[in-house]
Amino acid sequence: MISFHNKTALITGGSSGIGKALALELLNSGCSVIICARDSQKLNSAKDELITNSACESGRVFTLPLDITDFDLVQIKISEFLEVHPTPDILINCAGSAHPGEFQDLSMDKFHWLMDVNLFGTIHMTKALLPAMQKRGSGHIVNISSAAGFVGVYGYTAYCASKYAVRGFTDALRSELRLNNIQMSLVFPPDTDTPQLVYEAEYKPPITKALAGTAGILLPSNVAKTILKGVAKSQYIIVPGLENALLYHLSNILGPNVYFVMDRMVDSAVKSIKS
Numbered sequence: 068m069i070s071f072h073n074k075t076a077l078i079t080g081g082s083s084g085i086g087k088a089l090a091l092e093l094l095n096s097g098c099s100v101i102i103c104a105r106d107s108q109k110l111n112s113a114k115d116e117l118i119t120n121s122a123c124e125s126g127r128v129f130t131l132p133l134d135i136t137d138f139d140l141v142q143i144k145i146s147e148f149l150e151v152h153p154t155p156d157i158l159i160n161c162a163g164s165a166h167p168g169e170f171q172d173l174s175m176d177k178f179h180w181l182m183d184v185n186l187f188g189t190i191h192m193t194k195a196l197l198p199a200m201q202k203r204g205s206g207h208i209v210n211i212s213s214a215a216g217f218v219g220v221y222g223y224t225a226y227c228a229s230k231y232a233v234r235g236f237t238d239a240l241r242s243e244l245r246l247n248n249i250q251m252s253l254v255f256p257p258d259t260d261t262p263q264l265v266y267e268a269e270y271k272p273p274i275t276k277a278l279a280g281t282a283g284i285l286l287p288s289n290v291a292k293t294i295l296k297g298v299a300k301s302q303y304i305i306v307p308g309l310e311n312a313l314l315y316h317l318s319n320i321l322g323p324n325v326y327f328v329m330d331r332m333v334d335s336a337v338k339s340i341k342s
């Protein structure tokens with residue numbers, strides 16, 4: 068088991084939801100955290116909340132206001148950061164967005180937005196930090212995909228595309244970085260009680276709502292604990308939630324037959340709306 072004590076983690080999306088819960092768990096394990104997001108005010112209030120809730124010294128929480136979709140900006144901010152701080156031991160690419168809707172109702176802007184944040188944001192941060200990790204000869208990169216990164220969910224064409232892409236990117240990079248002593252983890256969280264899920268509820272088509280109605284919603288603190296347990300064990304695939312883990316294993320066992328199961332779920336969601 069790897070200890071987080073006296074380590075440093077940079078967490079994108081660390082001002083909210085799963086990212087903030089990860090920051091709290093890491094602080095409680097003796098790790099310093101750099102939380103990164105666009106909104107400085109939200110970052111500062113998350114910092115205060117983290118210091119209060121973890122009872123850690125204020126010198127262990129740093130904020131990094133940054134839009135991860137802008138690669139030039141990411142490069143500038145990360146190199147400025149590395150001039151005054153040591154290279155983080157862990158990079159958690161957690162910042163992300165979702166916007167459900169049936170394909171024909173989703174504008175091209177939505178597809179570009181989700182690819183920009185979920186896929187390119189992850190690639191930008193990895194590109195900017197990896198050379199420093201390689202120079203040091205160690206590091207752990209944790210990419211947050213989603214259950215929508217291993218099953219195609221009705222109403223999530225844009226989000227699934229971006230989260231499957233995160234999976235493809237991470238799988239290929241893992242195979243390269245293995246040779247450099249840089250660890251990777253790929254996380255597939257299920258529905259989790261965060262501001263993102265509240266936002267999604269506004270836009271879910273009725274069939275997607277009926278499908279989601281059958282699944283449980285996890286707490287961000289529980290998702291964060293499972294992620295960090297997996298990271299500490301150098302686990303590559305991390306699947307929080309029992310039901311979600313079963314679905315992940317089932318989808319691997321079933322192979323193409325998984326579409327039959329998904330179709331029956333959609334059929335019964337359609338039936339439940341009509342009745």
Ligand SMILES: NC(=O)c1ccc[n+]([C@@H]2O[C@H](COP(=O)([O-])OP(=O)(O)OC[C@H]3O[C@@H](n4cnc5c(N)ncnc54)[C@H](OP(=O)(O)O)[C@@H]3O)[C@@H](O)[C@H]2O)c1
Pocket residue numbers: 079080081082083084085086103104105106107109133134135136160161162163164165184188211212213214255256257258259260261262263264
């Ligand atoms: N909640 C779920 O049910 C669920 C399920 C599976 C996977 N996930 C994934 O888990 C991750 C965290 O989700 P969450 O539910 O915790 O979301 P959340 O509470 O909405 O937090 C999203 C975070 O990302 C930041 N962010 C968004 N766009 C950004 C950008 N362009 N540059 C930098 N930061 C940006 C936000 O801050 P600013 O707005 O200030 O930038 C915020 O800190 C995401 O990748 C999400 O797709 C979530």
